Amino acid sequence: MKLGVLRNTFLPLSETFISEQINQYTSSEIEIITREVINSNSFIFDKWSINSLVNKEVPKFIKFMQKLFFTLNLTSYFKISKIIKQKDIDIIHAHFGVDAVYAIRACKKNDIPLIVTFHGYDITRLPRFKIYPFSYLIYFFNYKELAKRATLCLAVSNHIKTKLIERGFPKEKILVHYIGIDLDKIPYREESSINCNEEIVITTVGRLTEKKGTEYLIYAFDKLYKEYKNISLKIVGDGPLKDKLTSVAMTCESSDKIDFLGNKPHEEVISILKKSHIFSLPSITAFDGDQEGLGMVILEASATGLPIVATRSGGIVDAVKDNETGYLVEERNIEQLSSRLKKLVEDEKLRTEMGKNGRTFMEEKFDIKKQTKKLELLYQKYVSK
Numbered sequence: 001m002k003l004g005v006l007r008n009t010f011l012p013l014s015e016t017f018i019s020e021q022i023n024q025y026t027s028s029e030i031e032i033i034t035r036e037v038i039n040s041n042s043f044i045f046d047k048w049s050i051n052s053l054v055n056k057e058v059p060k061f062i063k064f065m066q067k068l069f070f071t072l073n074l075t076s077y078f079k080i081s082k083i084i085k086q087k088d089i090d091i092i093h094a095h096f097g098v099d100a101v102y103a104i105r106a107c108k109k110n111d112i113p114l115i116v117t118f119h120g121y122d123i124t125r126l127p128r129f130k131i132y133p134f135s136y137l138i139y140f141f142n143y144k145e146l147a148k149r150a151t152l153c154l155a156v157s158n159h160i161k162t163k164l165i166e167r168g169f170p171k172e173k174i175l176v177h178y179i180g181i182d183l184d185k186i187p188y189r190e191e192s193s194i195n196c197n198e199e200i201v202i203t204t205v206g207r208l209t210e211k212k213g214t215e216y217l218i219y220a221f222d223k224l225y226k227e228y229k230n231i232s233l234k235i236v237g238d239g240p241l242k243d244k245l246t247s248v249a250m251t252c253e254s255s256d257k258i259d260f261l262g263n264k265p266h267e268e269v270i271s272i273l274k275k276s277h278i279f280s281l282p283s284i285t286a287f288d289g290d291q292e293g294l295g296m297v298i299l300e301a302s303a304t305g306l307p308i309v310a311t312r313s314g315g316i317v318d319a320v321k322d323n324e325t326g327y328l329v330e331e332r333n334i335e336q337l338s339s340r341l342k343k344l345v346e347d348e349k350l351r352t353e354m355g356k357n358g359r360t361f362m363e364e365k366f367d368i369k370k371q372t373k374k375l376e377l378l379y380q381k382y383v384s385k
Contacts, residue, residue: 001027001028001029001090001091001379001380001383002028002029002031002087002088002089002090002091003025003028003029003030003031003089003090003091003092003093003379004031004032004033004083004084004087004089004091004092004093005018005022005030005031005032005033005092005093005094005095006033006034006080006092006093006094006095006099006100006102006103007032007033007034007094007095007096007099008034008035008036008071008096008098008099008102008135009034009035009036009038010032010034010036010037010038010050010052011037011038011039011043012038012039013039013042013263014207015095016266017179017181017296018095019043020179020181020182020368021179021180021368021372021375022048023182024182024368024369024372025372025376026372026373026376027376027380028376028379030048030049031049031051031083031087031089032048032049032050032051033051033053033080033083033092033103034050034051034052034053035052035053035054035067035070035071036052036053036054036067037050037052037056042265049087051083051087053066053070053075053076053079053080054066054067054070068134070102071133071134071135071138072134072138073101073102073138073142076102076103076106077102077105077106077109080102080103080106081105081106081109081110084106084107084110084112085110089110089112090112090379090383091112091113091114091115091379091382091383092106092107092112092113092114092115093115093116093117093379094114094115094116094117095116095117095119096116096117096118096119096122097116097118097122097123097126097127097139097143097146098122098126098135098136098139099135100114100116100146100150101138101139101142101143101145101146102138104142104145104146104149104150107149108149112383113151113152113382113383114149114150114151115150115151115152115153115154115378115379115382116146116150116152116153116154117154117156117177117179118153118154118155118156118160118163118164118293119156119160119293119294120156120160120290120291120292120293120294120314120315121290121293122139123160123163123164123167124160124163124289124290124291124293124314125286125288125289125290125291126139126140126143127139127140127143127167128140143167144168147167147168147169147170147173150169150173151173151382152173152174152175152378152382153169153173153174153175154174154175154176154177155174155175155176155177156176156177156178156179156293156294156315157176157178157293157294157314157315157317157318157319158176158315158317158318159291159293159314159315159317159318160176160293160294160314160315161174161176175378177371177374177375177378178294178318178365178366178371179296179368179371180299180366180367180368180369180370180371180372181296181299181300181303181362181366181367181368182368182369183303183362183363183367183368183369185270186270186300186303186304187274187304188303188304188305188359189274189304189305190305190352191277191305191348191351191352191355198230199230199231199232199257200228200230200231200232200277200278200345201231201232201234201275201276201277201278202221202231202232202233202234202276202277202278202279202280202341202345203233203234203235203236203272203273203276203278203279203280203301203306204217204233204234204235204236204237204279204280204281204282205236205237205269205272205273205279205281205297205301206236206237206281206283206297207237207238207239208235208237208238208239208240208241208242208245209239209240209241209286210241210284210286210287210290211283211284211285211286211290211291211292212237212281212282212283212284213281213282213283213284213311213313213331213332214235214241214245214282215241215244215245215248216282216284216332216333216334216337217233217280217282217337218233218245218248218249218252218258219248219252219334220282220334220337220338220341221233221252221254221257221258221338221341222252222253222254223334223335223338224338224341224342224345225252225253225254225257226253227342228342228345231257231345232257232258232259233254233257233258233259234259234261234272234276235258235259235260235261236261236262236263236264236269236272237261237262237263238262238263242260245260246260269297269300270300270304273300273301273304273306274304276301276306277306277344277345277351278306278307278308278309278341278344278345278351279297279298279301279302279306279307279308279309279326280308280309280310280337280341281295281297281298281308281310281311281316282309282310282311282329282331282337283295283310283311283313283314283316283331284311284313284331284332285313285314285331291313291314291315292313292314292315292316293314293315294314294315294316294318294319295310295314295315295316295319298310298316298319298320299319299362299366301358302319302320302325302326302355302358302359302361302362303358303359303362303366304355304359305352305355305356305358305359306355306358307325307326307327307344307350307351307354307355307358308320308325308326308327308354308358309326309327309329309337309340309341309344310326310327310328310329311328311329311330311331311337312328312329312330312331313331316328321357321361324354324357324361325354325357325358325361326354326358327340327343327344
């Protein structure tokens with residue numbers, strides 16, 4: 001079976017989950033279809049067949065116009081359809097609804113299935129009328145057609161499924177499918193392997209944006225620091241709120257124990273998690289409606305054996321078993337957040353128990369090998385219809 005994987009920009013550094021899924025395919029021949037390739041030095045692209053619609057060899061102005069015409073949906077139909085025919089593609093799997101709308105006509109023309117994975121912002125924050133980026137505008141005018149024409153919509157959590165239904169996507173076309181994580185690359189570490197005679201390390205990972213709720217974690221940590229001096233907070237990631245969050249941290253009594261580590265390669269993030277004691281992701285519903293689709297980093301933290309303290313926000317409720325693999329608190333509730341962190345700071349046995357439960361939960365529900373096999377069976381089902 002020839003599978004076309006569509007992502008307009010291939011591939012942002014924050015989307016390693018897409019490359020991980022592609023690497024797990026065993027019964028599909030892969031053709032990547034993309035408007036443009038980025039971060040080619042950060043991914044192993046040489047083993048994938050990549051069909052880029054923007055020609056690298058042409059002058060910058062022509063390249064800009066190629067990208068613009070595609071984004072405005074003026075040339076996408078012809079270009080994608082041409083690749084489908086040339087490469088004899090049997091099925092298209094598009095990541096993000098924003099990208100999937102560009103393949104609607106091409107899939108219809110070539111009579112092949114279109115499967116779409118909705119990851120989060122593409123159905124929580126969008127679709128809405130927004131002139132720029134142009135792709136958001138195109139999505140706004142075409143998402144109803146996508147709801148009608150898509151063969152199958154994969155939601156990364158039950159929350160995303162609910163949002164799709166609210167937006168008018170047919171319930172019978174929606175399936176919750178967890179992408180999962182590569183557990184072979186994330187070894188489980190025992191709590192006892194971490195030196196607990198020193199600091200208890202609380203870690204968070206994510207872009208420094210409103211949705212991640214990092215400001216609330218800083219305040220909760222500072223509140224906890226007034227009782228416990230043997231704790232530290234590590235913040236991994238970068239983003240538009242970095243300066244604001246740094247300023248907030250500087251006003252705290254605990255400022256010397258708060259470290260902003262910036263962006264880190266995926267391997268280094270896993271290494272940081274393995275040396276931590278608690279993971280926290282206090283995500284919130286952003287002003288523009290953006291919410292967590294699932295919280296992939298929570299899965300990775302759980303896989304290492306870390307107990308989780310997160311919020312009941314978006315799809316996070318699928319990733320954390322409250323009181324078993326960690327704690328779920330209400331959005332923006334600093335008191336609750338600090339209280340649950342305190343329980344884990346005080347109790348090594350509790351951290352160990354929740355960490356073990358978390359690893360087991362990941363093995364049962366979020367093993368990317370198992371999940372990708374299920375996905376390929378779905379492909380076969382729809383191709384053979």
